[in-house]
Structure formats: C-alpha cells, structure tokens
Amino acid sequence: MATTKKTPAAKAPAKKAAKSRAVTASAVKTSEPASLTLPLRNLAAEKVGEVTLPEEIFGVPFRRHLVWEVVKQIRAREHRGTHKTKVRSEVSGSGKKPFKQKHTGRARQGGGRPPIHRHGGTAFGPRPHSYDLKVNAKAKKAALRCVLSEKARGNQVVLLDTLELGSHRTKDFAGVLAKLGVEGKALVLDRKQNVNLSRAAANNPKVVAMDVLGINVYDALNAGTLVFSEDALRTAIEVLR
Numbered sequence: 001m002a003t004t005k006k007t008p009a010a011k012a013p014a015k016k017a018a019k020s021r022a023v024t025a026s027a028v029k030t031s032e033p034a035s036l037t038l039p040l041r042n043l044a045a046e047k048v049g050e051v052t053l054p055e056e057i058f059g060v061p062f063r064r065h066l067v068w069e070v071v072k073q074i075r076a077r078e079h080r081g082t083h084k085t086k087v088r089s090e091v092s093g094s095g096k097k098p099f100k101q102k103h104t105g106r107a108r109q110g111g112g113r114p115p116i117h118r119h120g121g122t123a124f125g126p127r128p129h130s131y132d133l134k135v136n137a138k139a140k141k142a143a144l145r146c147v148l149s150e151k152a153r154g155n156q157v158v159l160l161d162t163l164e165l166g167s168h169r170t171k172d173f174a175g176v177l178a179k180l181g182v183e184g185k186a187l188v189l190d191r192k193q194n195v196n197l198s199r200a201a202a203n204n205p206k207v208v209a210m211d212v213l214g215i216n217v218y219d220a221l222n223a224g225t226l227v228f229s230e231d232a233l234r235t236a237i238e239v240l241r
Contacts, residue, residue, distance in 0.1 A: 036052070036053040036055070036058050036059060036152055037050050037051070037052045037053070038050070038051055038053060038152075038157060038159050039051075039159070040159050040160070040161055040230065041158070041159065041160055041161070041180065042160065042161050042162070043160065043162070043163075043165070043176050043179075044179065045179040045180050045181075048161055049161070051159050051230070051233070053152060053157075054237060054241070056145075056241065057145050057148060057149070057236075057237060057240050057241065058145075058148055058149050058152040058157075059149055059152070060145050060146055060149045061146070061149070062146050062147075062149065062150045063142070063143070063146050066139060066142060066143045066146065067143045067146055067147060067217060067221070069135060069139065069143070070135055070139065070140055070143040070144075070216075070217045070218075071217055071218050071221065072133065073132070073133040073134075073135040074216055074217065074218045075218065076131040076132060076133050077131070077132050077133075079131040081128055081129050081130055081131050082128055083126040083127075083128065084125075084126065084127065084128055085121075085122040085125030085126060085127075086121055086122060086125075087121040087122065087123075087125070088111075088113045088114055088115065088120060088121030089113075089121070090121065091113050091119065091120060091121045092119075093111075093112045093113045093119065093120075094111070094112060095111045095112075095113065096111065096112075097109065097110060097111060098111070098112065140216075140217070141239075141240055143217045144215070144216070144217050144220065144240065145240055147217050147220045147221055148220065148226070148236075148240075151220065151225075151226050156224060156225050156226060157225075157226050157228065158180055158181075158182060158225060158226070158227045158228070159228050159230065159233060160180075160227065160228070160229050160230065161229075161230050162229055162230065162231075163188065163190040163194060163197050163227075163229040163232075164194065164196070165194075165196040165197055165200055166196075167196065167200070168195070168196040168199035168200050169200060170200050170201070170202075170203040170204050172200065173197070173200035173201060173204070173207075174204060174207075177207070177227075180227070182225045182227065183224070183225075184206060184224040184225070185206050185207075185208075185222065185223045185224045185225070186206065186207050186208070186223055186224065186225045186226075186227055187208050187210070187215075187219055187220060187222075187223035187225070187226050187227065188201060188207060188208065188209040188210075188227045189209075189210065189211075189212040189215060189226065189227065189228050189229065189232045189236070190209070190211070190212065190229045190231070190232050191211055191212065191229075191231065191232065191235075192210075192211040194209075197209050208223065212228070212232035212233075212235050212236050213235065213239070215236070
C-alpha cells in the first residue's frame with residue numbers, strides 16, 4: 001500500500017514542473033519586443049513623439065567577424081600607398097666601371113650605384129601600390145546594420161525632429177548636446193545642406209557631423225552616441241532595407 005501511494009505523488013510534481021517550464025518558455029517568447037521604440041526629441045530635449053525602429057535594421061544580432069572585415073577594409077583604404085624607394089637605375093651617379101674586371105686583387109665591381117655601395121639604390125624597397133581590400137556592398141550594409149543594432153541596444157541612439165540650428169556657433173551646439181545627455185564622442189547625421197551644423201561641429205574635436213549617406217561602420221563604432229535627425233533616419237532606413 002505504501003508503494004502504490006508514492007508513485008502518483010512522485011509523478012505529480014514532474015507534470016507540474018513540465019507545465020511550469022512550458023508556461024515560462026511561452027512567456028519569454030511573447031515578451032520579446034517585435035520592434036524598438038525610441039523617443040523623438042527637439043533641440044530643447046523635449047519629447048515630441050515616438051519613432052518605431054525597424055527590426056531588420058536595428059534589431060539584428062552582432063556579427064563580430066563581418067564588422068571586423070569591413071573595418072579592416074575602411075582602414076586599409078586610408079593608406080595612400082605612395083611610399084617609394086629608388087632602385088639602382090634611379091639614383092644619381094655614373095654607371096662607369098670603377099676599375100678593370102681582373103688582376104686587381106679586389107672584388108669585381110660594375111658601377112657605383114648597386115645596393116652594396118653608399119648612396120646606391122635600394123634592393124626590394126617599397127613600391128607604390130593600393131592597399132584597398134575587396135568587400136561586397138551587401139556585406140558593408142549588413143555590417144552597418146549590426147553596428148546600428150548594437151548602438152540601439154546600448155541606448156546610444158538619439159533621435160531629433162530636426163537639426164536645423166539657429167546659429168553656427170560651436171558653443172551653442174555643445175549646449176544642445178549637453179541638454180540631450182550626449183557625452184563624449186558623438187556622430188551627428190543629417191544632410192550635407194545643413195551648413196550651420198557642419199560649422200558648429202567643425203571646432204569640436206569630440207563631435208563629427210556628416211551626411212547620413214556617408215555613414216560607415218568605422219565612424220559609427222568610433223562614436224559613443226549616434227544622433228539622427230528624423231529625415232536622416234528615414235534616409236538611412238531606405239538605403240539599408
């Protein structure tokens with residue numbers, strides 16, 4: 001009798017545990033947000049609305065190797081590759097044979113410009129060439145989506161309804177960023193027609209303002225905070241979709 005009573009009691013907790021695990025798993029699945037919503041602010045740091053960011057651009061997982069490949073290509077492209085040394089045919093000096101070939105007791109010489117001589121040419125020195133690496137445009141866009149998603153997950157994206165500043169003074173723009181809570185390096189993205197923004201950010205070493213169409217993975221990673229205008233965000237979404 002004691003044995004038969006223990007078996008149903010032992011099975012009951014297992015079923016309850018299985019049910020609880022199923023409920024927990026379903027709760028986790030339903031609690032995942034389908035999109036990311038950020039507040040839309042004005043230059044006075046006042047909330048004027050909300051913007052829902054698309055999941056396919058701001059919600060993708062971070063692919064470290066892909067981002068590394070694109071950053072390596074960007075950094076390599078900045079290497080001009082104009083280094084050059086002169087070979088023996090390019091250095092100044094005569095090509096005359098210094099002494100006869102035989103019967104002098106010295107090693108034979110063919111001129112004064114070989115690499116073994118002082119002021120001679122350089123053997124196997126650097127030559128001008130391109131350091132550019134091949135990365136597909138599709139990979140560049142995918143890497144940029146990874147970086148934007150990582151910035152969004154870290155609350156490092158600020159959205160403004162407009163970046164039309166009333167002044168081109170650096171101090172005024174620094175005050176705007178301080179109100180928004182932007183500290184350290186910032187990448188401000190708008191259109192190139194915004195002259196006041198370009199001038200106001202030019203004298204601030206921690207702020208870079210550029211056209212949104214020129215954003216790349218390296219600049220986005222190097223900046224601590226990304227500041228988008230509403231028009232710039234709309235343009236970025238159209239390009240990256």
